[in-house]
Amino acid sequence: MGGLQKKKYERGSATNYITRNKARKKLQLSLADFRRLCILKGIYPHEPKHKKKVNKGSTAPRTFYLLKDIRFLLHEPIVRKFREYKVFVRKLRKAYGKAEWTGVERLRDNKPGYKLDHIIKERYPTFIDALRDIDDALSMCFLFSTFARTGKCHVQTITLCRRLTVEWMNYVVASRSLQKVFISIKGIYYQADVLGQLITWLVPYQFAHDHPTDVDYRVMATFTEMYTTLFGFINFRLYQTLNLVYPPKVTQHLKLSALSASLARVVATAEEEENQLDQFPADGEQKEQEDQNRLFEGLKFFLNREVPRESLAFILRCFGAEVSWDKSLCIGGTYDVTDETITHQIVDRPDIDKQYINRYYIQPQWVFDSVNAKMCLPVEDYFLGVTLPPHLSPFVEEKDGDYVPPEKLKLMALQRGEKHEEEEEEDEDEDDDDDEEEDNDEEDEDLTEEKNLKKMEDQRSQGKVRLEQEEKAEEKRLAIMMMKKKEKYLYDKIMFGKKRTTREVSPPDSTTA
Amino acid sequence: MAAVKRLKRVAALQPGFISFKSSAESDDLNSGRRKRVNKNKKKNWNKHSDIQDVEEFLDDVRLQERATGGLISEKPDDSLFFVDIGEQKKRVQPEVQERKKGKKSKSRPLRIDLILQHDSLVPPPKDVLAHQQPNAKKLRRIAENAEKLAAMGVLPRRQKRLLNRRPATKTSKAKTAANNFPDRPYYDLWGAEARETADPYYLEQTGKRRVKRPEKLNAKPSILPAVEVIAPGGSYNPDFFSHQVLLLEAHEVEVKREKAELRIERQLAVKREDTATEETVFQEQVEGLVEEEEDEDEEEEEDVSIRGGLQQEKKTEKERKRERADKIKSQQKQAARAFTDKKQQLFQLRSIQATLKRREQRTRERVAQRKANQEAEKSMPRRLGRLKFQAQDLEIQLSDEIPGSLRTLKPEGSVLKDRFKSMQKRNMIEPRERAKFKRRHKVKYVEKRAFKEIT
Numbered sequence: 001m002g003g004l005q006k007k008k009y010e011r012g013s014a015t016n017y018i019t020r021n022k023a024r025k026k027l028q029l030s031l032a033d034f035r036r037l038c039i040l041k042g043i044y045p046h047e048p049k050h051k052k053k054v055n056k057g058s059t060a061p062r063t064f065y066l067l068k069d070i071r072f073l074l075h076e077p078i079v080r081k082f083r084e085y086k087v088f089v090r091k092l093r094k095a096y097g098k099a100e101w102t103g104v105e106r107l108r109d110n111k112p113g114y115k116l117d118h119i120i121k122e123r124y125p126t127f128i129d130a131l132r133d134i135d136d137a138l139s140m141c142f143l144f145s146t147f148a149r150t151g152k153c154h155v156q157t158i159t160l161c162r163r164l165t166v167e168w169m170n171y172v173v174a175s176r177s178l179q180k181v182f183i184s185i186k187g188i189y190y191q192a193d194v195l196g197q198l199i200t201w202l203v204p205y206q207f208a209h210d211h212p213t214d215v216d217y218r219v220m221a222t223f224t225e226m227y228t229t230l231f232g233f234i235n236f237r238l239y240q241t242l243n244l245v246y247p248p249k250v251t252q253h254l255k256l257s258a259l260s261a262s263l264a265r266v267v268a269t270a271e272e273e274e275n276q277l278d279q280f281p282a283d284g285e286q287k288e289q290e291d292q293n294r295l296f297e298g299l300k301f302f303l304n305r306e307v308p309r310e311s312l313a314f315i316l317r318c319f320g321a322e323v324s325w326d327k328s329l330c331i332g333g334t335y336d337v338t339d340e341t342i343t344h345q346i347v348d349r350p351d352i353d354k355q356y357i358n359r360y361y362i363q364p365q366w367v368f369d370s371v372n373a374k375m376c377l378p379v380e381d382y383f384l385g386v387t388l389p390p391h392l393s394p395f396v397e398e399k400d401g402d403y404v405p406p407e408k409l410k411l412m413a414l415q416r417g418e419k420h421e422e423e424e425e426e427d428e429d430e431d432d433d434d435d436e437e438e439d440n441d442e443e444d445e446d447l448t449e450e451k452n453l454k455k456m457e458d459q460r461s462q463g464k465v466r467l468e469q470e471e472k473a474e475e476k477r478l479a480i481m482m483m484k485k486k487e488k489y490l491y492d493k494i495m496f497g498k499k500r501t502t503r504e505v506s507p508p509d510s511t512t513a
Numbered sequence: 514m515a516a517v518k519r520l521k522r523v524a525a526l527q528p529g530f531i532s533f534k535s536s537a538e539s540d541d542l543n544s545g546r547r548k549r550v551n552k553n554k555k556k557n558w559n560k561h562s563d564i565q566d567v568e569e570f571l572d573d574v575r576l577q578e579r580a581t582g583g584l585i586s587e588k589p590d591d592s593l594f595f596v597d598i599g600e601q602k603k604r605v606q607p608e609v610q611e612r613k614k615g616k617k618s619k620s621r622p623l624r625i626d627l628i629l630q631h632d633s634l635v636p637p638p639k640d641v642l643a644h645q646q647p648n649a650k651k652l653r654r655i656a657e658n659a660e661k662l663a664a665m666g667v668l669p670r671r672q673k674r675l676l677n678r679r680p681a682t683k684t685s686k687a688k689t690a691a692n693n694f695p696d697r698p699y700y701d702l703w704g705a706e707a708r709e710t711a712d713p714y715y716l717e718q719t720g721k722r723r724v725k726r727p728e729k730l731n732a733k734p735s736i737l738p739a740v741e742v743i744a745p746g747g748s749y750n751p752d753f754f755s756h757q758v759l760l761l762e763a764h765e766v767e768v769k770r771e772k773a774e775l776r777i778e779r780q781l782a783v784k785r786e787d788t789a790t791e792e793t794v795f796q797e798q799v800e801g802l803v804e805e806e807e808d809e810d811e812e813e814e815e816d817v818s819i820r821g822g823l824q825q826e827k828k829t830e831k832e833r834k835r836e837r838a839d840k841i842k843s844q845q846k847q848a849a850r851a852f853t854d855k856k857q858q859l860f861q862l863r864s865i866q867a868t869l870k871r872r873e874q875r876t877r878e879r880v881a882q883r884k885a886n887q888e889a890e891k892s893m894p895r896r897l898g899r900l901k902f903q904a905q906d907l908e909i910q911l912s913d914e915i916p917g918s919l920r921t922l923k924p925e926g927s928v929l930k931d932r933f934k935s936m937q938k939r940n941m942i943e944p945r946e947r948a949k950f951k952r953r954h955k956v957k958y959v960e961k962r963a964f965k966e967i968t
Contacts, residue, residue: 117702139740219933233700240701
C-alpha cells in the first residue's frame, strides 16, 4: 500500500473535541476556576453526535468542549487574574499561619481583582443583543435580592442586586412599558415591552424560603456576577434613552417607593415634551396604547398592611396611579388612611371595621386582572368577602378550536361590550349636540328621536357587521372552490380535525352550564 | 573531563584544602598520574608553576607594611616590647594628673591620637581634587549655561531627582476594583467606539489587540426561552379546567414512576415454582448420603451408517451429452421466461406503481419522523456529563390547597432550584450533584475505657 497509513482518532470529530479535564490542564486552572471562566465567557459543553468516535472507542459519559473554544479561552486576560488570585490566597494563608499581621494587611490591600466589562462587550457587541438576553439576568437578580443577608453569599452581591432591580423597576415605571402580570404559586411573572423587545421575568415571593441543598451556590454566584455587570450597563443605557440621570439618587433603604417619588419629578418634565410631540397623527393603535398606559391615571390607591406592597406599588405606578401605605410599614407612604381623596383601598381581609363612603374596598386581584384585560374591570366582583373570579394567565393564546374558559369569554365580551357602549355614547353625544342646536324646547321629542336614532344606529351597525360577515363568507367559499383536489383533501382533513376538537370541547360546557 | 580534573587539582592545591583521601595517597596518585607538561609555553606558565610560597611571603610583607608601618623584623626592640615593672607608686600618678590639669597643655599626646596616627609605610593616596586649580573661564561658562537652562525651565538632574522623590500616595484602587461592591459605577459600554491607534499587524503581534470571538460561540445552546411561564393551572386562583389539566399531567408523571417501581419489583420477585417445598428440602438434605447404584453408561453406539458408498461409475458419453443438452435447454427456458416476464411487466404497471408509491410513502414518513425526532431533540436537554438531567416536579397545589386569597397563599417550589434546573435544561451547565464525602481510610472503632471495663 502506498502513502501514509491513517490511524484512528487522529482526525475528524475526535480531534475537534476535548474533555473537561484535558481542557482544565491546558489552561492550568483548578476545576472551580475553569468552571467559573466558562460561565463568565459563555462557553458551554457540547454533546457530540458520535460519542464513540470522540471518546476514542469508549462510551463512558464525559463532558466535552470544542477545542476551538478552549483555544480561544487561552487568550483571555482574566485567566492570569485567576492564577494571581491563587497565589494571593497562598501567601495570605502563610502570613496568617506565621501570624504576620502587617503582612496580612499589606496583602489584603493589594488583593487582585478583575473586571468583566470587556467580556460583556465581547459577548454582546450591540445594545439590542444585550436586551435580548436580559430575561435570565433579571430573574437571577430578583432572586438574589430576596435572599436573606446571612452571609451564605456575599452581602455585597445581594445589595448590588437589590439596587439594580430597583433601578429597573423605576425604568419600567417611567417608560410605562409593563404589559402583563401573572400571579402563580411559584412567583409573579411580569412581561414588559422595552424598546421593542418583549421581556419576561419572574419575581419570587418575599416570604422566607428554605434554601435547597442540591443547588450549586458557587455556580449561581458566578452567573449573578456576570449578570449584575450586564444588567448595570443595560440600566445605564436605558436611563439614557429616557434622558434620566443615572444612577438615580439612592436612599439608604433602597426601596422602590422612595426612588419612584424622586423619579416622578424628573419624569414630569419628560412627559410634557412627549405631549407636545404627540399631537401629530395619533393612529388608533397608538391611542389605544396610550390609553392603556394611563389605565389608572387619576386614581388614588391605599394599600393595606396585609397586601404585597412592592409588587402592587410597582404595577399601580406603572399605569399612572398614586399609591400610598401606612407610614409604620416602610418609608415613602405619602398620605394616610384618613385621606378623603382616596378612591380605592386594597384590602385582603375578610372584612374591615371602619369604612369610608367614597372609596372602593377591593381585593388585590382586581389590579392584576385589570392590567391583563387592559381596562378597569367592574369593581363589584372584587369586593371584600366575594369569591373572586379565577385569575387567568395572560400568557396563553388560544387558537380557534381550543377550550376558552368561560371567564375569558365574559372578559372578551366585556371588552367588546364596553367599546360598543363607548361608541354608543359617542353617537349619543353627537346626537345631543345636533338636537340642542336645532330645538331646545321639544325635549320629549328629542328623547324619542334619540331613542329611534339609537335603534337605527344599532341596526345599521349590526347590518353593516352582517354585510361584512357575508362578504367574508362568500370570499371564503370562492377560495375553497378554486382549490386543487389535493389541497381540498388536506383542507377537509384539517377542518374535520378542528370540528372534532370543538365537539369534544362543547359537550362538557353544555353539561356544566 | 579534563576540565573537571583540572579544577579538582587546582582546588586541591589551595592551602587549607582537606580532601577526602589522605594526602599521602593523593600525592602518590598525583605523582603517579602526573602528565608531562611543556613548560616552555606561555599558557602553561600560569597553570603549572607553583608560586604559592613566594606569594605567601610577599603577602606577608605587604601586610606588615600596611598595618604596622614597616617590617616587624626591622623595627627596634623598644617599639615592640616593654619591660613590665609593675604598678607605679600612687603618689606619682596624681602628680602627673594634677600637672596635666593645671597646665592644660598637651605635653603628652592623647592615646587616641597615637592610635589613630597612620603608621603604615603606605602613604595615603593623593587627593587629585585638592591639586586642581579652578579655571575661571571654564567656571564662568558653566554658570552661564546653567542660567540659560534655568531660564528655559530645564532643571539640573539633582533638582529633578529631589522633586521626584515625593512621598508615594497610597492608591486605594485595589479595594474598588472588586466586582460586586454595591456602589459600582457604570458607564456607557456601547457608546464611544475606540479607534485603533496603531498598525493592526503590530497590535496583533504584540498581543495588544483582543482576539476576535468565534462566531459559533454567539449561538445560543438551546432554543428554549430563558423564562418559561407556568401553565395557566398554576395560577394562585386557577379556573377549574386548567387546574384539572395540570393535575392530570402530574398524575401521569406519578403513574410512570409507579410503573417503573413495579417493574423493578416484578423483576426481583421470585417465581412460585422456585420456592422450596418440603420434598425438595428433604431431597437436598439427603443428597449424597445414600449410595445409589450407578447405572452403566450406556455407550451410545454411533451409527456408523455409512451407506456403502455408491460406487461411482464413470459417466458415459451419453450421459455427458444428455447433461449438456439439459443444461442448454434449461438456460433457454430461463431466458424465455425472463423475456416474457419483462413483457408482462408492461401490463403489471399499475400494481408496480402502487408498490412503488407505497415504498416512497413509507420512506417519506420515515424521513418526516426522523426530522420530527431531531426537532424534538433540540428542545430536550442534552447529555453533557456523567449525570442525566432530572426534571423537577411540576409545581401544583391540590384542590384543597388552593388559597382563596393572596394573603393565604403558600408559595410552592423554590425559584432558585427552578433557575438552576432551567440552566441545565438549556445546556448551559452540566447536571451536578453534591460531592459525597469519601473517607480515605476506614474509621477504626475503639471502645471507650468505660465500655472496656464493662465488657
